[in-house]
Amino acid sequence: MLHTLTVLVENSPGVLARVAGLFSRRGYNIDSLAVGRTEDPEVSRMTIVVDGDDRVLEQVTKQLHKLVDVIKINDITADEYVDRELVLIKVNADHSQRVEVIQICDVFRARIVDMGRKTLTLECTGNHGKINALEETLRPYGIKELVRTGKIAMVRGTKNTGYQDIGTKEEN
Amino acid sequence: MEITAAQALVQCLEKEQVELVFGYPGGTILPVYDALHDSAIKHVLVRHEQGAVHAADGYARATGRVGVVVATSGPGATNLVTGIANAYMDSVPLVIITGQVSTGMVGTDAFQEVDTTGITMPITKHNYLAKDAAQLPRMIKNAFYIAATGRPGPVLIDLPKDMAETKIKFQYPETVYLRGYKPTFRGHPNQIAEAAKLIAQSERPVIYAGGGITSSRSSAELLALAETINAPVTNTLQGLSSFPGDHPLFLGMLGLHGTRAANLAVTNCDLLIALGARFDDRVTGKISEFAPQAGVIHVDVDPAEIGKNVPVHVPIVGDVKQVLQELLPRLEKRTDPSWLEQVSTWKQEYPLRYEVEGMLKPQYVVEKLDEITGGQAVVATDVGQHQMWVAQYYRFRRAGGLISSGGLGAMGFGLPAAMGAQIGLPGEQVILVVGDGGFQMTMQELGTIVEQQLPVKIIIFNNSVLGMVRQLQKVYYEGRYTAIDLKFNPDFAILAQAYGIKGYTLRSKEEVDTLLPQALTEPGPVLINCLVSAEEWVSPMVLAGKSISEAIDC
Ligand SMILES: Cc1ncc(C[n+]2csc(CCOP(=O)(O)OP(=O)(O)O)c2C)c(N)n1
Numbered sequence: 001m002l003h004t005l006t007v008l009v010e011n012s013p014g015v016l017a018r019v020a021g022l023f024s025r026r027g028y029n030i031d032s033l034a035v036g037r038t039e040d041p042e043v044s045r046m047t048i049v050v051d052g053d054d055r056v057l058e059q060v061t062k063q064l065h066k067l068v069d070v071i072k073i074n075d076i077t078a079d080e081y082v083d084r085e086l087v088l089i090k091v092n093a094d095h096s097q098r099v100e101v102i103q104i105c106d107v108f109r110a111r112i113v114d115m116g117r118k119t120l121t122l123e124c125t126g127n128h129g130k131i132n133a134l135e136e137t138l139r140p141y142g143i144k145e146l147v148r149t150g151k152i153a154m155v156r157g158t159k160n161t162g163y164q165d166i167g168t169k170e171e172n
Numbered sequence: 173m174e175i176t177a178a179q180a181l182v183q184c185l186e187k188e189q190v191e192l193v194f195g196y197p198g199g200t201i202l203p204v205y206d207a208l209h210d211s212a213i214k215h216v217l218v219r220h221e222q223g224a225v226h227a228a229d230g231y232a233r234a235t236g237r238v239g240v241v242v243a244t245s246g247p248g249a250t251n252l253v254t255g256i257a258n259a260y261m262d263s264v265p266l267v268i269i270t271g272q273v274s275t276g277m278v279g280t281d282a283f284q285e286v287d288t289t290g291i292t293m294p295i296t297k298h299n300y301l302a303k304d305a306a307q308l309p310r311m312i313k314n315a316f317y318i319a320a321t322g323r324p325g326p327v328l329i330d331l332p333k334d335m336a337e338t339k340i341k342f343q344y345p346e347t348v349y350l351r352g353y354k355p356t357f358r359g360h361p362n363q364i365a366e367a368a369k370l371i372a373q374s375e376r377p378v379i380y381a382g383g384g385i386t387s388s389r390s391s392a393e394l395l396a397l398a399e400t401i402n403a404p405v406t407n408t409l410q411g412l413s414s415f416p417g418d419h420p421l422f423l424g425m426l427g428l429h430g431t432r433a434a435n436l437a438v439t440n441c442d443l444l445i446a447l448g449a450r451f452d453d454r455v456t457g458k459i460s461e462f463a464p465q466a467g468v469i470h471v472d473v474d475p476a477e478i479g480k481n482v483p484v485h486v487p488i489v490g491d492v493k494q495v496l497q498e499l500l501p502r503l504e505k506r507t508d509p510s511w512l513e514q515v516s517t518w519k520q521e522y523p524l525r526y527e528v529e530g531m532l533k534p535q536y537v538v539e540k541l542d543e544i545t546g547g548q549a550v551v552a553t554d555v556g557q558h559q560m561w562v563a564q565y566y567r568f569r570r571a572g573g574l575i576s577s578g579g580l581g582a583m584g585f586g587l588p589a590a591m592g593a594q595i596g597l598p599g600e601q602v603i604l605v606v607g608d609g610g611f612q613m614t615m616q617e618l619g620t621i622v623e624q625q626l627p628v629k630i631i632i633f634n635n636s637v638l639g640m641v642r643q644l645q646k647v648y649y650e651g652r653y654t655a656i657d658l659k660f661n662p663d664f665a666i667l668a669q670a671y672g673i674k675g676y677t678l679r680s681k682e683e684v685d686t687l688l689p690q691a692l693t694e695p696g697p698v699l700i701n702c703l704v705s706a707e708e709w710v711s712p713m714v715l716a717g718k719s720i721s722e723a724i725d726c
Binding site for chain 2: 066
């Protein structure tokens with residue numbers, strides 16, 4: 001089963017290598033990993049999608065916790081959350097196909113961000129399923145190039161899996 | 173006043189009350205060596221960096237303090253790798269300082285540059301690359317704290333040469349600030365109460381005690397627990413010497429080369445009390461048949477160990493010493509003799525045994541050592557058959573008396589580790605038992621032993637083969653012995669003499685009886701070359717994939 005973890009880490013050099021190294025060394029399967037800064041420049045947030053049963057997930061979480069640079073882990077799989085991926089797709093769209101591709105774009109609320117003589121480049125955000133659907137729909141036209149970010153996620157409502165409740169320097 | 177980061181580093185070590193460091197110099201670490209010149213901290217010059225880490229490891233195990241290592245970049249750092257991995261696997265607190273090429277050169281494949289933090293990432297508890305000289309004191313403060321607290325382990329600081337030379341305003345932080353590192357010390361009270369309940373309900377409890385007892389120095393609590401609830405105690409290799417080897421409740425080591433009594437007791441128990449142990453594969457054998465009828469109480473400071481290999485009924489995360497101190501007052505004295513009677517029947521039925529006839533037997537030498545020292549010596553071992561014979565036949569009666577490489581099983585550990593232990597325990601008898609193979613992996617440290625005037629007694633079980641590998645080839649490869657012959661061994665007694673160390677060669681039981689007591693009381697270092705039979709097998713033995721209740725005789 002796929003689990004979505006949000007992991008707050010110290011924004012220190014090597015932290016990505018530590019996390020990635022831990023996953024590969026212990027044979028855990030990463031489905032996707034996205035990382036970037038948070039509201040605090042000293043803290044980064046990773047959204048990691050991991051494949052495994054409950055026992056594997058327990059180990060993943062415990063082993064991640066052992067990394068000194070890992071501040072906080074939340075498994076939000078069972079929570080209500082918003083998740084997004086971003087995709088850029090360069091798709092064949094010569095004169096005869098252009099209109100159709102633009103219509104597809106509208107349906108998926110994708111945006112055209114660049115135009116070539118025979119191609120269009122689209123940008124789309126959405127959850128995993130929506131991005132997959134867009135990709136499948138465009139495939140028959142011939143996808144020249146495609147890049148997806150990993151998934152990022154945030155719990156709905158006021159519940160907070162962010163930085164505020166991890167304590168500040170002064171408290172520690 | 174501003175001082176260089178290297179000078180600050182040495183002052184930090186002084187603040188941490190470091191009395192000595194083990195090390196080996198080289199270009200990039202010279203600023204640190206220059207700062208050491210003015211310090212009261214003693215530097216022990218080893219003969220190979222591997223010797224430095226193993227010595228610091230032996231020192232840390234013997235004293236309970238953090239061992240400190242200093243080495244240069246590149247080959248200095250790579251020579252440390254085995255020793256760091258060893259300390260990581262056996263949870264030994266070390267702080268390791270390595271030199272690194274200057275920050276401007278990092279990443280250019282400069283002379284003697286390796287990615288030390290990258291290489292050691294999976295074998296350290298944490299590591300740092302000091303890119304900002306001003307942060308070095310904070311890193312060192314954190315490093316000592318991380319190394320020694322929670323589940324102990326090695327922490328490495330990689331220090332680029334230009335950073336070491338940078339002037340900083342020195343102030344040693346008073347407190348540690350690590351929001352991502354908060355080890356749990358106190359066990360959860362409800363879980364402790366639950367454990368007490370399970371113990372009261374059990375009829376056939378067994379205590380399975382590992383290295384956590386030794387590293388948290390909780391032998392007294394372990395003894396109190398065993399005697400209160402009248403439960404037999406078995407030790408892992410790392411746990412040995414945490415419980416008196418001559419105690420009636422003691423079962424000996426369990427697992428692959430464990431006693432039959434220990435393995436049968438675990439297989440038949442209805443409650444397994446695991447203390448600072450990690451259900452390693454050498455202990456459990458076929459995991460589905462390990463303690464199959466038992467409820468499991470697992471106390472460990474590392475939450476990731478709990479539930480990793482076996483399901484646990486009462487998990488208790490915490491320092492085993494504190495947990496035991498809180499558990500003990502909740503326990504009733506237990507007196508029902510029937511389980512202990514069963515266990516002693518197994519002990520009587522299946523004692524450890526070997527044939528005394530013929531060539532000198534290694535097991536006999538260990539028994540003799542036990543007799544002469546009264547089980548009170550600190551015994552370091554290397555890795556192989558001799559290690560298992562020490563584990564089986566030496567009845568440890570001094571808490572923390574065994575120093576051995578368990579998790580990594582690194583040949584070459586013994587001699588430098590014994591050296592470090594003797595440095596940490598100057599007045600005590602430190603004995604090394606080592607195979608002729610493993611001895612030759614780090615025997616260059618004889619030079620250090622002489623230089624430091626360490627009265628270590630080195631006992632080589634010289635069977636002229638790589639005994640443990642030969643045993644595996646006998647058992648699993650129909651005796652097709654390959655690459656195990658050491659017939660070109662030097663005469664180790666003469667080798668010792670070349671270093672100015674007294675050398676003995678013992679060939680028979682009689683020579684052991686008369687000369688071993690004498691050799692052990694020599695004031696300085698002594699090397700005792702015991703020519704022992706190669707046709708000896710560590711027995712019993714649990715074959716791969718089998719339950720520990722099905723050991724064979726070898
Ligand atoms: C560094 C290292 N290399 C290889 C091994 C595999 N190994 C385990 S025991 C052993 C033989 C040890 O022989 P010796 O030191 O003579 O001790 P004995 O088993 O004869 O007591 C070997 C090669 C190891 N444990 N460590």
